[in-house]
Amino acid sequence: DIVMTQSPDSLAVSLGERATINCKSSQSVLYSSNNKNCLAWYQQKPGQPPKLLIYWASTRESGVPDRFSGSGSGTDFTLTISSLQAEDVAVYYCQQYYSSPLLTFGGGTKVEIK
Amino acid sequence: QVQLVQSGAEVKKPGSSVKVSCKASGGIFSSYGISWVRQAPGQGLEWMGRIIPILGLANYAQKFQGRVTITADKSTTTAYMELSSLRSEDTAVYYCARDSYSGVVSPPRDWGQGTLVTVSS
Numbered sequence: 001d002i003v004m005t006q007s008p009d010s011l012a013v014s015l016g017e018r019a020t021i022n023c024k025s026s027q028s029v030l031y032s033s034n035n036k037n038c039l040a041w042y043q044q045k046p047g048q049p050p051k052l053l054i055y056w057a058s059t060r061e062s063g064v065p066d067r068f069s070g071s072g073s074g075t076d077f078t079l080t081i082s083s084l085q086a087e088d089v090a091v092y093y094c095q096q097y098y099s100s101p102l103l104t105f106g107g108g109t110k111v112e113i114k
Numbered sequence: 115q116v117q118l119v120q121s122g123a124e125v126k127k128p129g130s131s132v133k134v135s136c137k138a139s140g141g142i143f144s145s146y147g148i149s150w151v152r153q154a155p156g157q158g159l160e161w162m163g164r165i166i167p168i169l170g171l172a173n174y175a176q177k178f179q180g181r182v183t184i185t186a187d188k189s190t191t192t193a194y195m196e197l198s199s200l201r202s203e204d205t206a207v208y209y210c211a212r213d214s215y216s217g218v219v220s221p222p223r224d225w226g227q228g229t230l231v232t233v234s235s
Contacts, residue, residue: 001176031219040221042159049209049225050151050159061223093159100219101147101173103161 002026002096006106012114019081021109023094028074031098038098041070041079044108045090053092054079081111089113116141118210118226125232131198134229136210141224143191144168147213149222150184150195152206162208165193200233207231 003026013019029038037057042050052061054070057077067082081088094106121135136148149164163174167186174182178197186193193210208229211222 038219038221044159049211049228051225052214052221052223055214055221095159095221097219097221101149101164102175103149103164103221105151105159105161108158 001102002029002099002104004094004096004104004106006094006109008109009107010110010112012112013081013084014114015086016083017114019084019088019111021079021092021094021111023072023077023079023106025075025077025096025098029096029098030074037073037077038096038100039070039072039077040095040097041068042093042095043088043090044093050093084111084113086113116143116146116212116224118212118224120208120210120226120229123230123232125234126200128201128233128235130200131196132200132231133194133196134208134210134231136193136195136226138191138193138212141212142216143186144188145216147222148184148186148193149211149213150182150193151209151211151222153209153228154203154206157206160206162195167193197231200231202233205231205233 005024007022039057041054044050058070091108144167150162163184165172165184172184183196210226212224214220214223
């Protein structure tokens with residue numbers, strides 16, 4: 001199974017500042033058929049289901065603010081919130097779908113306001 | 115945009131089984147994969163398995179092999195997840211989620227509201 005490791009477990013960022021979350025996969029998730037990385041990012045707020053933010057490592061889902069961006073390739077990925085807003089307080093998860101239908105999630109990163 | 119509506123909360127005894135439903139409306143059902151993901155209290159997301167209704171074939175995480183059964187009824191556009199031999203560690207919110215795209219590898223996009231299953235004697 002592909003293991004997804006996120007860091008840090010939590011971070012506190014001032015409003016308007018940048019938040020950076022890292023995700024590492026135990027093997028490459030680069031899909032040879034389209035040369036894209038099978039890596040998604042989700043946001044989950046308390047009492048709600050996860051919300052898909054980014055897929056193919058860097059493609060924003062429709063309606064997701066452009067302060068959210070994803071980058072990386074192979075085994076190392078990053079989710080960046082360029083200017084943290086109060087509504088961004090949540091837990092963020094990375095997920096690989098390279099081994100689809102088997103999916104695995106990272107452990108999550110809790111983002112709070114400093 | 116598809117909507118996934120799950121069945122209500124359940125309280126079960128250890129050793130029993132639970133069956134959670136997930137009804138899809140507003141979109142194509144049969145050709146999209148439906149995954150089941152659970153989240154124990156205060157914990158992260160754990161993928162359990164997935165089915166493509168038109169194929170009727172389910173895949174399961176090794177951890178749940180032999181204990182989980184995922185099925186789908188195309189006529190009612192409803193997917194089901196049954197978990198047996200319940201133990202306290204199975205207390206969690208169970209989500210169904212539909213793939214973003216049909217026929218290609220893609221992450222789940224649309225999620226149900228979640229069903230709390232509590233296992234307690």
